[in-house]
Ligand code: NA
């Protein structure tokens with residue numbers, strides 16, 4: 007069997023293992039070790055296994071991952087999500103579907119001080135869904151808006167998805183962060199347009215709210231939300247002013263969130279302990295997948311498969327649109343069964359070398375890839391955003407109802423994706439502007 | 443036919459990698475199809491930190507090796523990396539390293555063979571300069587400033603009155619752009635490769651020493667070396683002088699290219715900084731003693747002898763190169779005569 | 787058996803506490819370094835080395851045992867609704883055996899590597915801050931070995947439930963309440 011064939015078999019076996027419910031990290035590592043053993047001998051494959059995990063974890067730039075996760079955890083525990091939702095609700099009460107719109111923008115705003123979509127969704131589910139159901143919102147709209155708008159977090163900096171991509175593709179993370187801002191805001195705007203239009207045409211989806219607060223109360227709520235802009239300015243100030251590097255900025259932001267919690271009197275022993283352990287546990291299981299992917303990358307390189315595929319695709323000379331259509335299709339299929347970082351780590355070892363050969367902009371590719379992954383989080387049969395919401399609402403809303411609501415958001419997502427692919431400037435002009 | 447899997451950590455377009463490709467072509471042709479290289483670069487199969495393990499375990503049969511990443515594992519070899527400051531000219535520096543390590547350092551052989559590695563070549567690189575954000579006239583202006591450097595550069599930076607910073611290479615551009623560091627001691631090729639030409643305004647054009655990192659463009663596994671026939675070995679050895687010269691020439695050319703590029707962007711090159719050359723000279727002479735005593739403490743018993751031999755080899759090669767006056771052919775012949783013909 | 791699992795739980799909790807400590811220290815150390823640089827123009831020596839070679843390894847590997855104990859490894863759940871519980875339990879048990887073998891092999895090879903690095907007292911590759919980093923090599927071994935032990939326990943429990951039609955044990959209760967139900971470590 008040629009090395010190329012071993013590579014192809016490896017991918018096939020990988021999918022079988024994944025379907026058999028083997029953890030993604032172990033599947034990746036197992037296939038890679040087996041494949042490298044077939045090509046270069048058992049010793050070579052097993053030797054990598056002993057040293058590679060340490061070598062990949064011992065990484066300065068990836069230290070931004072636990073630090074941004076810690077910042078997010080501190081922010082949640084100091085009640086920032088709740089106060090932001092309250093403010094958004096008081097601003098958008100008069101809009102058709104106002105509570106849904108408020109949820110959408112609260113998630114977006116919170117995205118600026120959090121690195122992870124799934125975490126935002128979990129918290130917003132607890133806060134926003136009961137509120138919308140109280141005002142007789144359509145169950146499918148109420149749940150799906152939380153599930154969908156949570157994904158915006160991964161486009162708005164800081165973003166764990168971009169940090170991991172930047173590490174993998176060797177693209178400056180500050181560029182990726184900037185490149186995500188416009189697509190993130192565009193998503194929030196188009197979601198709003200869709201919600202308002204639907205609720206105007208069919209008011210029973212999201213009944214118009216009533217003004218149940220005084221101007222003074224709104225001022226108080228605005229004031230009470232001060233930590234979010236402070237943290238936001240802190241993160242961006244440190245990221246782009248030049249006081250620290252983007253990696254150091256993550257630790258600085260975590261520290262700032264910690265200080266805010268202390269100032270607000272919310273930093274208890276319990277909060278500290280929970281925040282730290284959430285950050286550490288998430289980092290550990292995340293890194294295990296990344297290490298599996300690193301092994302897989304090495305296996306792919308040894309087999310020469312990405313190289314051969316790249317040659318094949320360059321000789322075939324598809325247009326960028328055709329190529330990206332194929333990529334999109336692949337991600338949607340993969341997104342039926344896989345999630346987030348896993349999907350990214352499975353595809354990048356093949357995709358990035360090909361895109362380098364084709365001369366595509368890797369910052370732009372990063373935005374498209376992250377958007378594609380977010381799409382996957384929302385569609386059935388496996389859609390972790392829907393599952394997270396389901397985990398909070400329990401038996402009161404069936405899963406199919408959540409997915410039915412998400413179809414509307416998926417429609418918007420496809421439009422945004424097309425725009426991102428056809429007009430790369432949407433993602434690229436801001437980083438260029440910042441770079442000067 | 444023997445197939446050789448080669449793993450390079452450096453980018454494909456880097457000086458050593460380009461030389462590797464030429465070297466492979468020559469060897470393949472001259473071996474009449476008896477040798478075939480299967481090469482990957484960009485750290486795809488082997489990265490800087492995994493080189494030792496990957497060769498030892500047989501993931502690849504040969505690769506590029508950067509001893510600076512293995513201070514603990516390759517102690518004696520790293521002593522010579524430290525001595526890089528003694529060589530101001532890449533051609534002599536590279537030749538002296540080859541002669542010293544490949545022929546006159548049994549300790550180095552022992553260290554390398556612990557990882558089943560047969561050392562076969564060292565290359566020189568573009569000169570290392572102090573690259574700064576702002577022009578200066580006097581080294582006093584660097585007082586208290588942060589400057590990025592690795593290895594012995596850190597000690598030199600301290601002696602300049604500045605503070606050494608250990609910024610990761612991928613963050614040097616960003617750190618300089620934002621003024622977190624005032625400058626970096628780095629290969630002049632960084633001006634282009636890492637984009638420093640966009641953030642630097644001034645380069646002190648005086649070599650601070652040559653390639654502190656130490657680069658081995660081609661090392662083989664001892665198992666591969668044992669497996670090769672006498673003829674196959676001969677073809678490889680015969681082409682090693684070319685590899686060394688080509689990699690060094692590429693490095694020097696990249697440096698000149700980066701310099702032209704930087705100058706077109708308005709970066710000023712000047713050797714005239716008060717007090718600088720005295721500091722370099724003082725550092726170079728004091729550093730010899732520091733290295734000897736530091737390595738004796740760390741268990742390299744023959745540190746003094748090794749350093750002395752190295753300095754002799756360096757002087758010898760400086761003389762040879764002064765005589766050949768930059769004739770590449772003569773340089774390669776001298777490498778063959780003095781070093782690679784004696785390789786076992 | 788009960789005693790062994792109790793002991794495993796204690797050790798894995800201790801490792802998690804150490805991982806949390808490393809997270810906290812990472813934040814404090816980097817911030818102190820930044821302040822030192824901004825105020826005194828003198829960074830704290832060795833920050834890059836300690837964060838890279840020690841804290842990061844601690845955060846990545848020490849909590850691994852608890853991740854496995856809580857069955858928080860990210861898996862692909864396609865057959866959840868399709869297959870009967872007993873078949874799922876059988877599948878999970880079999881996968882856990884393979885996983886256990888794999889993690890043991892990982893621990894074994896990482897162990898040899900750690901031993902080698904210990905014997906040469908490996909330090910960070912830095913002239914001014916040669917921080918000893920060999921102890922961090924053992925963190926990989928500790929995390930992987932304990933995760934392998936949990937996989938063995940879970941394999942037994944899954945297979946037992948598959949063959950005796952009892953309710954499978956769905957992982958031990960998490961020690962800390964997390965704010966994200968179903969987060970399962972996916973941080974996208
Ligand atoms: Na975010």
Ligand code: NA
Nearest residue numbers: 341382385388
């Ligand atoms: Na999906």
